[in-house]
Amino acid sequence: MRIVSAFLTGLLVGGVAVWIATGGAATFRSRPGRVPAGIPTAIAPGGQIREFRLETKPAKWEIFPGTVTDAWAYNGQVPGPELRVREGDLVRVAVTNRLPVPTTIHWHGVDLNWKMDGVPGVTQKAIQPGEVFNYEFIATPAGTRMYHSHQDSNAQMELGLYGALIIEPRNGPRYDLERTIILDERALDFTPEVALGQGELRGADAGNGRGGAFQYDLFLMDGKAGSAIPPIRVKPHQRV
Numbered sequence: 001m002r003i004v005s006a007f008l009t010g011l012l013v014g015g016v017a018v019w020i021a022t023g024g025a026a027t028f029r030s031r032p033g034r035v036p037a038g039i040p041t042a043i044a045p046g047g048q049i050r051e052f053r054l055e056t057k058p059a060k061w062e063i064f065p066g067t068v069t070d071a072w073a074y075n076g077q078v079p080g081p082e083l084r085v086r087e088g089d090l091v092r093v094a095v096t097n098r099l100p101v102p103t104t105i106h107w108h109g110v111d112l113n114w115k116m117d118g119v120p121g122v123t124q125k126a127i128q129p130g131e132v133f134n135y136e137f138i139a140t141p142a143g144t145r146m147y148h149s150h151q152d153s154n155a156q157m158e159l160g161l162y163g164a165l166i167i168e169p170r171n172g173p174r175y176d177l178e179r180t181i182i183l184d185e186r187a188l189d190f191t192p193e194v195a196l197g198q199g200e201l202r203g204a205d206a207g208n209g210r211g212g213a214f215q216y217d218l219f220l221m222d223g224k225a226g227s228a229i230p231p232i233r234v235k236p237h238q239r240v
Contacts, residue, residue: 039111040138044088044170050139052083052091054105056149057098061160063186063218064228070192071160072099078223079182080147080163087142087170093135095127100196102126105135106150107165112137118150126151142169144180155195158187158214160223176238181221187214 043049054074061071061078074080085091097103104126106118116137120126127133145165149156164180193199202215218225234240 039113040088040140043090043138046170047086047088047090049090049092050083050085052081052093053096054080054093055096055098056103056161058192059160061223062228063220063223063225067188067225069186069188072156072192072195073160074163078160078162079184080161082164082166082180083147084166084168085139086168087139089139091135091137091139094132095135096132097127097129100129101152102128103149103151103156103161104133105147106153107135107137107145107147109143109145110137110165110167111140120151139167142167142172146182152195155190158190159192159195175240177232177234177240179232179240182223184220184223185214185216186218186220186225188217190214 055076056072056074057076059071059073059076059078060068061073062068071078083091083093093105095103095105102120104118104120104124107116114123116135117123118135124133145167146162147165148162162182162184164182166180187201189202191199194201221229224230232240
């Protein structure tokens, strides 16, 4: 089981995933500038081009029946769609920003050209409302990774801008069923209005939370709480 914690590190509605086999070693087309030593610049032999579309936009987030909050989400869901590729694949992600504020995506735990790292004001200009930015990198190293906003990240991650990125090893273990679980917490009074400076957190003493800002109400698994957390259904003798 892969477990990603959005708290410790910081679908597909309207989305499209295209998996295209390639017959040769295509060259990684990076932005101008030197690629650091050790960062792969070409698809691995037998690798593929994996193309995804992510749209950041306001959405309704049902944490459990009767509790629906306003979110900022990837493709209308929290967590965002799981992106699954293989080590050595060329990954291309087109990100369209439909939020009222700028955003970026950071690829947590991935070795890549620094211009694709998603740090606003350092590696790229933030993606403005209505703009599209294309991320491109070779998937490495293999492992359980995540992607999330790096623009005003405490606020934007709290509102739902995070998801799992799984880079499967080229020669990994065999299993019958795999499930990725993202762990997080949710402060229900932190709304888009608060993030935009149009509202306030509850109480003047709303401190005791992370960074003195949040009082968490719920622990989440895959964006759900309590009985709404989807079960893992397995059969006897399966490798999970």
